[in-house]
Amino acid sequence: MYRGDCLLLKRGRPMKRSERLVDFTNYLLNHARKLTTLSFFSDRYGAAKSSISEDLVIIKRIFDETGVGTIKTYAGVSGGVVFTPEISDEHSRKIVSEIATLMRESNRILPGGYIYLSDILGSPKNLDKIGKIIAHAYAGKQIDAVMTIATKGIPIAQAVSAILDVPFVIVRRDPKVTEGATLNVNYMSGSSSKVENMTLSKRSLAPGQRVLIVDDFMKGGGTLNGMKSLVHEFDCLLAGVAVFAEGPFKGQRLISDFKSILKIKSIDIEDRSIDVALGNIYDA
Numbered sequence: 001m002y003r004g005d006c007l008l009l010k011r012g013r014p015m016k017r018s019e020r021l022v023d024f025t026n027y028l029l030n031h032a033r034k035l036t037t038l039s040f041f042s043d044r045y046g047a048a049k050s051s052i053s054e055d056l057v058i059i060k061r062i063f064d065e066t067g068v069g070t071i072k073t074y075a076g077v078s079g080g081v082v083f084t085p086e087i088s089d090e091h092s093r094k095i096v097s098e099i100a101t102l103m104r105e106s107n108r109i110l111p112g113g114y115i116y117l118s119d120i121l122g123s124p125k126n127l128d129k130i131g132k133i134i135a136h137a138y139a140g141k142q143i144d145a146v147m148t149i150a151t152k153g154i155p156i157a158q159a160v161s162a163i164l165d166v167p168f169v170i171v172r173r174d175p176k177v178t179e180g181a182t183l184n185v186n187y188m189s190g191s192s193s194k195v196e197n198m199t200l201s202k203r204s205l206a207p208g209q210r211v212l213i214v215d216d217f218m219k220g221g222g223t224l225n226g227m228k229s230l231v232h233e234f235d236c237l238l239a240g241v242a243v244f245a246e247g248p249f250k251g252q253r254l255i256s257d258f259k260s261i262l263k264i265k266s267i268d269i270e271d272r273s274i275d276v277a278l279g280n281i282y283d284a
Contacts, residue, residue, distance in 0.1 A: 028083040037080040106272035131159030144209035187226025207235035221255035
């Protein structure tokens with residue numbers, strides 16, 4: 001309920017400070033990476049800017065201590081406050097260590113040296129954390145779009161794009177009529193050494209955009225290298241490459257500059273064992 005521009009409770013009274021802090025926090029969490037002026041909050045709560053600034057100090061301290069994210073304030077006429085979701089290194093390592101334990105289960109081994117990941121990457125909680133981990137790794141970099149290839153990489157791309165608040169685009173191996181004109185590239189599969197094709201709608205990216213490529217699993221890096229070629233064909237810039245897990249691979253990978261959350265060192269099919277460690281995203 002509002003009176004003028006002021007947010008009121010159902011009974012028609014202005015919020016108490018404790019109530020205002022709850023709504024203030026909820027607003028920031030749901031408007032991440034958006035610059036909002038202090039005047040907006042002053043009008044919203046019918047409070048002086050000095051009171052709003054004091055509220056921000058409290059919320060910022062709690063966010064810092066709990067690792068929820070950072071709050072930055074900007075002075076001037078066009079200034080305001082911006083909340084950026086983050087995840088602390090300690091919390092990140094704890095989460096990934098728990099996921100690594102799940103990945104060591106012997107029944108996950110699939111033919112061809114792959115690992116069953118659908119249950120892990122099908123969990124909204126896991127995806128939210130994975131999205132934050134990858135987004136945090138590229139904090140400070142301008143990213144205009146997230147790219148992945150159908151189908152396993154889509155949930156990860158969606159999670160990362162939600163944190164970064166940018167669109168994600170889906171590369172396909174077969175063109176879809178519903179996507180209109182497409183741009184196609186041939187690429188060499190790193191694991192099978194076969195020439196394959198991938199396609200992306202010409203409306204997906206604009207020249208000059210900075211693109212972050214993400215995927216669920218990497219062996220030889222052929223698919224990721226193919227997406228890199230697509231980025232260049234669109235006259236875009238590569239912001240980075242990140243994967244949930246890199247698998248063991250004998251030979252020369254087709255891509256070397258990438259970040260991984262987990263590294264699968266070895267898969268012993270006979271012993272049904274998987275050696276999993278933290279990926280290079282945690283390297284100093």
